[in-house]
Amino acid sequence: xxxxxxxxxxxxxxxxxxxxxxxxxxxxxxxxxxxxxxxxxxxxxxxxxxxxxxxxxxxxxxxxxxxxxxxxxxxxxxxxxxxxxxxxxxxxxxxxxxxxxxxxxxxxxxxxxxxxxxxxxxxxxxxxxxxxxxxxxxxxxxxxxxxxxxxxxxxxxxxxxxxxxxxxxxxxxxxxxxxxxxxxxxxxxxxxxxxxxxxxxxxxxxxxxxxxxxxxxxxxxxxxxxxxxxxxxxxxxxxxxxxxxxxxxxxxxxxxxxxxxxxxxxxxxxxxxxx
Amino acid sequence: xxxxxxxxxxxxxxxxxxxxxxxxxxxxxxxxxxxxxxxxxxxxxxxxxxxxxxxxxxxxxxxxxxxxxxxxxxxxxxxxxxxxxxxxxxxxxxxxxxxxxxxxxxxxxxxxxxxxxxxxxxxxxxxxxxxxxxxxxxxxxxxxxxxxxxxxxxxxxxxxxxxxxxxxxxxxxxxxxxxxxxxxxxxxxxxxxxxxxxxxxxxxxxxxxxxxxxxxxxxxxxxxxxxxxxxxxxxxxxxxxxxxxxxxxxxxxxxxxxxxxxxxxxxxxxxxxxxxxxxxxxxxxxxxxxxxxxxxxxxxxxxxxxxxxxxxxxxxxxxxxxxxxxxxxxxxxxxxxxxxxxxxxx
Numbered sequence: 068x069x070x071x072x073x074x075x076x077x078x079x080x081x082x083x084x085x086x087x088x089x090x091x092x093x094x095x096x097x098x099x100x101x102x103x104x105x106x107x108x109x110x111x112x113x114x115x116x117x118x119x120x121x122x123x124x125x126x127x128x129x130x131x132x133x134x135x136x137x138x139x140x141x142x143x144x145x146x147x148x149x150x151x152x153x154x155x156x157x158x159x160x161x162x163x164x165x166x167x168x169x170x171x172x173x174x175x176x177x178x179x180x181x182x183x184x185x186x187x188x189x190x191x192x193x194x195x196x197x198x199x200x201x202x203x204x205x206x207x208x209x210x211x212x213x214x215x216x217x218x219x220x221x222x223x224x225x226x227x228x229x230x231x232x233x234x235x236x237x238x239x240x241x242x243x244x245x246x247x248x249x250x251x252x253x254x255x256x257x258x259x260x261x262x263x264x265x266x267x268x269x270x271x272x273x274x275x276x277x278x279x280x281x282x283x284x285x286x287x288x289x290x291x292x293x294x295x296x297x298x299x300x301x302x303x304x305x306x307x308x309x310x311x312x313x314x315x316x317x318x319x320x321x322x323x324x325x326x327x328x329x330x331x332x333x334x335x336x337x338x339x340x341x342x
Numbered sequence: 343x344x345x346x347x348x349x350x351x352x353x354x355x356x357x358x359x360x361x362x363x364x365x366x367x368x369x370x371x372x373x374x375x376x377x378x379x380x381x382x383x384x385x386x387x388x389x390x391x392x393x394x395x396x397x398x399x400x401x402x403x404x405x406x407x408x409x410x411x412x413x414x415x416x417x418x419x420x421x422x423x424x425x426x427x428x429x430x431x432x433x434x435x436x437x438x439x440x441x442x443x444x445x446x447x448x449x450x451x452x453x454x455x456x457x458x459x460x461x462x463x464x465x466x467x468x469x470x471x472x473x474x475x476x477x478x479x480x481x482x483x484x485x486x487x488x489x490x491x492x493x494x495x496x497x498x499x500x501x502x503x504x505x506x507x508x509x510x511x512x513x514x515x516x517x518x519x520x521x522x523x524x525x526x527x528x529x530x531x532x533x534x535x536x537x538x539x540x541x542x543x544x545x546x547x548x549x550x551x552x553x554x555x556x557x558x559x560x561x562x563x564x565x566x567x568x569x570x571x572x573x574x575x576x577x578x579x580x581x582x583x584x585x586x587x588x589x590x591x592x593x594x595x596x597x598x599x600x601x602x603x604x605x606x607x608x609x610x611x612x613x614x615x616x617x618x619x620x621x622x623x624x625x626x627x628x629x630x631x632x633x634x635x636x637x638x639x640x641x642x643x644x645x646x647x648x649x650x651x652x653x654x655x656x657x658x659x660x661x662x663x664x665x666x667x668x669x670x671x672x673x674x675x676x677x678x679x680x681x682x683x684x685x686x687x688x
Contacts (some may be wrong), residue, residue, distance in 0.1 A: 243490075
């Protein structure tokens with residue numbers, strides 16, 4: 068994996084630099100615009116920079132009851148989904164990693180299936196079922212639909228993490244007198260810990276940002292922050308409300324990215340996908 | 343007083359290969375027995391069955407008369423040291439050693455006392471707060487040994503514990519481990535594929551091949567009197583020369599040697615150090631290469647049909663490439679049908 072770094076003086080790669088600059092512009096520029104809008108009080112055409120900067124719309128946005136209730140909703144929802152997902156998926160991941168049972172491989176790859184179809188079609192079908200079960204517009208309905216979305220991350224990444232744990236370590240723990248359950252708790256889980264933490268974070272963030280399912284199943288009673296943001300952007304003539312919410316929504320993803328780097332760097336993520 | 347008894351143990355792997363084939367052994371109290379064999383000889387599988395990590399297909403394993411054949415590893419009075427040391431990297435040295443004691447619900451001060459005592463024993467006093475990853479390979483393996491010893495198991499199991507260490511460290515550590523084992527007086531089963539390790543540490547050696555015992559004996563006996571050509575070839579350097587016997591003489595190409603056995607094919611075994619050379623032209627063999635090790639020399643010889651023979655000489659300077667020599671073995675053993683049929687001592 069890690070090739071020794073060889074220092075060779077190379078000619079300046081102008082094409083590469085050009086690509087980097089263009090990519091940066093394409094990615095960063097919209098972010099910059101949204102960021103600027105969030106801190107703008109007045110910005111009228113044709114001025115290139117806003118006439119007046121300020122936190123006016125932060126006060127206004129944060130003064131709204133629906134914003135706070137949706138933040139609470141999003142956090143509660145993401146936490147509930149992540150905890151439930153961990154309870155369901157971690158033992159399953161351990162089974163996939165360590166046990167051999169009939170249909171193991173097919174079952175393992177079936178978690179990809181949910182991601183292999185246009186998601187919206189699947190959601191509509193599920194919404195039909197939920198309607199009959201009276202789950203539409205309920206908190207638990209949204210929890211259920213988002214659980215499905217976390218399965219892939221929460222199975223595949225922990226499977227790689229468990230597989231990476233040295234079996235001799237587990238055997239050594241059995242040897243000194245630990246029961247299989249104790250071995251899992253004291254040895255396997257801490258060893259796989261950092262990678263599993265990253266999976267938990269990814270699932271938390273993924274749930275936090277998920278809009279389609281939350282909107283289709285939850286609306287109008289259950290409103291998460293991203294769903295609220297979309298309705299702001301669609302229905303409000305004032306751009307700043309949407310911009311402020313967007314900036315608010317960056318915070319968790321930024322934290323998640325810092326942690327996710329760890330998984331990607333360690334290669335466990337890639338291993339989870341069979342690399 | 344702890345005696346390990348293995349009786350008629352057989353292990354079939356899925357697919358029908360016999361990893362261990364009706365193996366029996368009794369390890370006496372305080373004895374260190376080495377299971378020696380090439381990879382795939384079943385020695386590790388056997389050790390893992392004693393430790394409880396593999397289930398025998400049939401047979402019986404007892405410790406002090408108690409049947410442990412199907413007991414899970416956490417219930418067994420055995421302590422295992424793994425090849426890869428298998429220390430828990432998320433714990434410091436103290437916690438690694440204390441884990442088993444905590445599971446036994448010993449009081450904290452008792453745990454502390456025992457951990458410190460065992461760290462002293464393996465020469466790592468004061469290392470308790472070190473992270474496992476900060477230790478050198480030799481220190482890690484010593485901690486692994488301490489982790490087993492601290493629980494005072496009846497039987498200590500060592501699974502190629504020095505395989506990942508360099509030669510120099512390996513030699514030092516095997517002396518240390520032997521010292522500790524004798525001081526504690528613990529009954530020990532040791533798996534290795536290194537004959538040096540087996541010869542220098544063991545009270546008795548079990549030479550294994552294809553899941554079966556080839557020979558069980560004291561190290562010096564295994565070296566001096568190998569019972570099968572496999573043992574002869576596996577322990578130390580040995581010239582194994584295939585030939586035929588007729589009228590009391592063994593012959594291979596231009597080499598012949600009196601051998602008082604019935605006529606037929608035979609394998610003659612001669613240690614390089616038990617083979618004298620007499621300069622002669624044309625001679626039975628030609629010197630192919632002379633290697634001077636300072637303390638002694640090693641000669642590679644060729645019989646006319648290409649058969650290679652090694653001989654150890656005190657003064658390699660007397661020989662040069664292409665020179666003819668006659669072979670005069672001081673001690674030989676002969677094998678036929680995988681059994682020893684003749685042996686002479688120097």
